[in-house]
Amino acid sequence: MSATAETVPASAPWEIREATAEDWPAIWEILEPVIRAGETFTWDPDTTEVQARDKWFKTAPGQTFVAVGTGGSDGMVLGTGELHPNQGGGGSHVANAGYMVRAGYGGRGVARALCAYSLQAARDAGFRAMQFNAVVESNVRAVAAWQGMGFEILGTIPEAFNHPRLGYVGLHVMYRRL
Amino acid sequence: MSATAETVPASAPWEIREATAEDWPAIWEILEPVIRAGETFTWDPDTTEVQARDKWFKTAPGQTFVAVGTGGSDGMVLGTGELHPNQGGGGSHVANAGYMVRAGYGGRGVARALCAYSLQAARDAGFRAMQFNAVVESNVRAVAAWQGMGFEILGTIPEAFNHPRLGYVGLHVMYRRL
Numbered sequence: 001m002s003a004t005a006e007t008v009p010a011s012a013p014w015e016i017r018e019a020t021a022e023d024w025p026a027i028w029e030i031l032e033p034v035i036r037a038g039e040t041f042t043w044d045p046d047t048t049e050v051q052a053r054d055k056w057f058k059t060a061p062g063q064t065f066v067a068v069g070t071g072g073s074d075g076m077v078l079g080t081g082e083l084h085p086n087q088g089g090g091g092s093h094v095a096n097a098g099y100m101v102r103a104g105y106g107g108r109g110v111a112r113a114l115c116a117y118s119l120q121a122a123r124d125a126g127f128r129a130m131q132f133n134a135v136v137e138s139n140v141r142a143v144a145a146w147q148g149m150g151f152e153i154l155g156t157i158p159e160a161f162n163h164p165r166l167g168y169v170g171l172h173v174m175y176r177r178l
Numbered sequence: 179m180s181a182t183a184e185t186v187p188a189s190a191p192w193e194i195r196e197a198t199a200e201d202w203p204a205i206w207e208i209l210e211p212v213i214r215a216g217e218t219f220t221w222d223p224d225t226t227e228v229q230a231r232d233k234w235f236k237t238a239p240g241q242t243f244v245a246v247g248t249g250g251s252d253g254m255v256l257g258t259g260e261l262h263p264n265q266g267g268g269g270s271h272v273a274n275a276g277y278m279v280r281a282g283y284g285g286r287g288v289a290r291a292l293c294a295y296s297l298q299a300a301r302d303a304g305f306r307a308m309q310f311n312a313v314v315e316s317n318v319r320a321v322a323a324w325q326g327m328g329f330e331i332l333g334t335i336p337e338a339f340n341h342p343r344l345g346y347v348g349l350h351v352m353y354r355r356l
Contacts, residue, residue: 038267038268039268041267042265042266042267042268042269042270043266043267044266044267044270045267047266086338087220087311087312087338087339087349088220088221088222088225089216089219089220089221089222089223090216090217090220090314090339090340090341090342091220091312091338091339091340091349092220092222093340094335094338128337129335129336129337129338131335131338133265133311134265134269136268154333154334154335154351155332155333155334155351156332157272157307157309157332157351157353158307158353159306159307160264160265160269160272160307160309161265161268161269162268162269162271163268164268171265171269173332173333173335173351175335175336
């Protein structure tokens with residue numbers, strides 16, 4: 001673990017904890033615009049709230065978590081993430097994770113903090129590595145953020161994502177050991 | 179499409195067609211030993227028959243198919259495959275597929291024929307490319323077969339598969355356009 005790669009400022013005005021069923025309405029406020037936009041996640045833009053809830057809430061060894069504001073945005077859910085085995089059977093020691101940040105709260109380090117939390121949670125659950133299967137190439141801020149968190153691009157599936165504005169762009173497979 | 183890459187001998191003693199519910203007992207005879215062995219698929223080796231059936235049978239634009247013997251093995255299901263979108267939303271134009279061959283019937287071209295069928299079926303369903311997410315590196319016959327069918331290795335996730343005899347081996351991400 002690289003201290004520089006995963007350290008989040010001590011003054012970060014949020015805390016990250018496991019999500020509960022009561023967090024769902026706030027989580028859905030975050031997920032819905034991201035899903036509907038269809039620019040960064042390979043989810044059907046017409047995914048219903050019930051489908052999204054089933055898909056986002058994970059069971060052990062995975063988990064779902066939220067970043068909750070502790071400063072001026074006291075109690076507001078600023079972002080959410082989930083962690084789960086990327087494959088079954090012989091592939092179940094590699095984790096996969098996803099993160100979404102509340103609209104208007106990007107660029108403050110919330111996604112990085114969610115990622116750092118998931119890396120430690122994955123280690124604690126016994127995973128040996130983390131893999132992202134489909135990082136949209138045009139989502140350059142995310143790609144740079146994950147590289148800054150120690151992930152490397154292992155390969156890029158050409159034209160694997162049909163971006164609503166940009167057309168076909170690649171999907172990166174990203175990876176790091178834990 | 180390369181004729182050399184996808185042509186199956188005209189004398190191949192099987193035909194490939196969409197699977198029906200009546201094929202399930204024969205399909206399960208094929209799947210169960212492959213799943214239990216845990217050497218080539220990232221499925222939980224303890225997957226139940228009901229879980230396997232839910233997982234193997236795909237709906238449109240995907241499909242599930244069988245190779246049925248027409249010669250000496252008349253009517254025997256020699257292999258089976260399935261085809262489905264690899265991702266949702268903006269990623270749904272890339273297909274994923276899997277194939278399993280009946281124990282004792284390897285090395286006869288059944289897997290290649292199933293792959294060729296899936297490539298054409300994927301084209302017919304409007305997919306633009308096919309991707310395999312997790313080809314076990316030690317399954318060298320499969321890797322060579324898919325390369326022979328026009329797939330390339332886009333990346334390899336290191337030590338991403340815990341092989342019951344070989345320990346940690348890589349998982350290849352393989353890809354071809356349609």
